[in-house]
Amino acid sequence: MSQKVLLLNQDYSPLAVCTVNKAFILLYLEKADMVREVDGEALHSVDRTFPKPAVIKLRKYIYLPYKNVMLSxxxxxxxxxxxxxxxxxxxxxxxxxxxxxxxxxxxxxxxxxxxxxxxxxxxxxxxxxxxGLRLKQKPYRPNYLLFLRDYLGNQNKDWEDFFPQASA
Known part of the structure; x- marks a missing residue:
């Protein structure tokens, strides 16, 4: 269960990326709803099978102050x-x-x-x-949402609809 799950706020804005375990717990405790599941994959307990989450949405809106990407x-x-x-x-x-x-x-x-x-x-x-050196691109401060999309290994096609299309 090393795959990641996109966690959306109640308004469908990207909030974070979490583990499948964390996503399953939020779903099981009814704190989140499944938005998209991983095709052809499931989570199994002793007597039940659950769809494997790819994108989940919180049921209650979480207000977070503007998030910055840490300079490192x-x-x-x-x-x-x-x-x-x-x-x-x-x-x-x-x-x-x-x-x-x-x-x-x-x-x-x-x-x-x-x-x-x-x-x-x-x-x-x-x-x-x-x-006499020229930069390939001008340095910039990454936007948090674009950082999530571009830099945290978002290879998941199920996530594309929830991120802005323009690059930073």
Whole structure:
């Protein structure tokens, strides 16, 4: 039961991704309703069979303040699709400050990019423009819902209808 289940709020907005076990408990306790089930798969108890959830919806609306994606090394890599933002290489990766810390650069979503060690060394304590490096994409702060969709391994076709179609 390592598959994930999309958890929707009462208004069908994506709230989180949870385990099949957690989803089943919410369904069993009647705190959630099944929206979509996994075709051809089921959960079995000693004497009963239950459909395996793919998407569930809470019965009561949960108010959550605006959620941010936490700034971390792994989340920078996820946002940048595990590729150097200068050359496109996908191995030997580090995090690079566009404006170096020594020149007043901050540790923010808009100042950090994934870079391979070679490009990071070439850039050194300069800005990309000063050494002739060009970014493949401008760094941005990921939206929480798009982060769930794009970066947490959403390969589940049952989830597509519940996320915005535009990319971040």
């Amino acid at each position: 090394r792994q989340n920078i890599f996820r946002r940048d699709k595990h590729q150097c933002q200068y050359c496109g290489k996908s191995s030997d990766l580090t995090v690079d400050h566009l404006i170096p810390k020594a020149k007043g650069g901050k540790t923010t979503w808009s100042n950090l990019v994934t870079a391979c060690k070679r490009c990071n060394t070439v850039k050194g304590n300069s800005t990309p423009e000063e050494v």
